[in-house]
Amino acid sequence: MNNTYTNTFGSFSAADALPEERAAFIRKTYLHLAVAVLAFIALEAFMFSSGTAAAIAGTILSGKISWLIVLAAFMGVSFLANWWANSQTSRPLQYLGLATFVIAESIIFVPLLYVAAYYGGADLFLKAGIVSLGLFLGLTAVVFLTRKDFSFLGPILMIGGFVALGFIASAVLFGFSLGNIFAFAMVAFAGAAILYDTSNILHRYNTNQHVAASLALFASVALLFWYILQIFMGGSDD
Secondary structure, three states: OOOOOOOOOOOOOHHHOOHHHHHHHHHHHHHHHHHHHHHHHHHHHHHHHHOHHHHHHHHHOOOHHHHHHHHHHHHHHHHHHHHHHOOOOOHHHHHHHHHHHHHHHHHHHHHHHHHHHHHOHHHHHHHHHHHHHHHHHHHHHHHHHHOOOOOOHHHHHHHHHHHHHHHHHHHHHHOOOOHHHHHHHHHHHHHHHHHHHHHHHHHOOOOOOHHHHHHHHHHHHHHHHHHHHHHHOOOOOO
């Protein structure tokens, strides 16, 4: 899993905007986040009902190299999607970035969901979803109630992301399980990312960047759900 923490913020942030403009920006951001989550769910439902998920899972899980190629491709697509979503000149390009990222997430999630369906099916997904939603709402409330600027987490998240990717690549190459300790650490990492992203919505993004802000939040929420689901599965598949 991957998240990009190098957003291009405008010179005038939402914090400096008029109250009604700031409120409109926040509403648009979370509306777009909700739409992205629903689109992700719809894509997963389509792939599983059509049999596409089985083909994707079989291809990705066919070998170590296949998974590494998919992971590298996902990172590249994530960077490109984030760049498009942060476009300051084209609204359609921003939406293309968000749509591209949602599609990429839905594909890379297929193997995990395919294995999770064997472990517990819909009940497992529901439990992981409820816990993820609860943590997301709690972390969001912390930022909105305290108004604290968590931008200092940016460099920490960047370094932590590279370290995590190193562990994941090593686990794939050498065939060992990262286990629940790593999964809990990644839940904490995703939580910190949500704090960072939400803080940027209040303090860093300008009022025209609701698409980019929603992409950043969606990436962090997806990462949170990924590892909470891993924990419910016993941390045996990273």
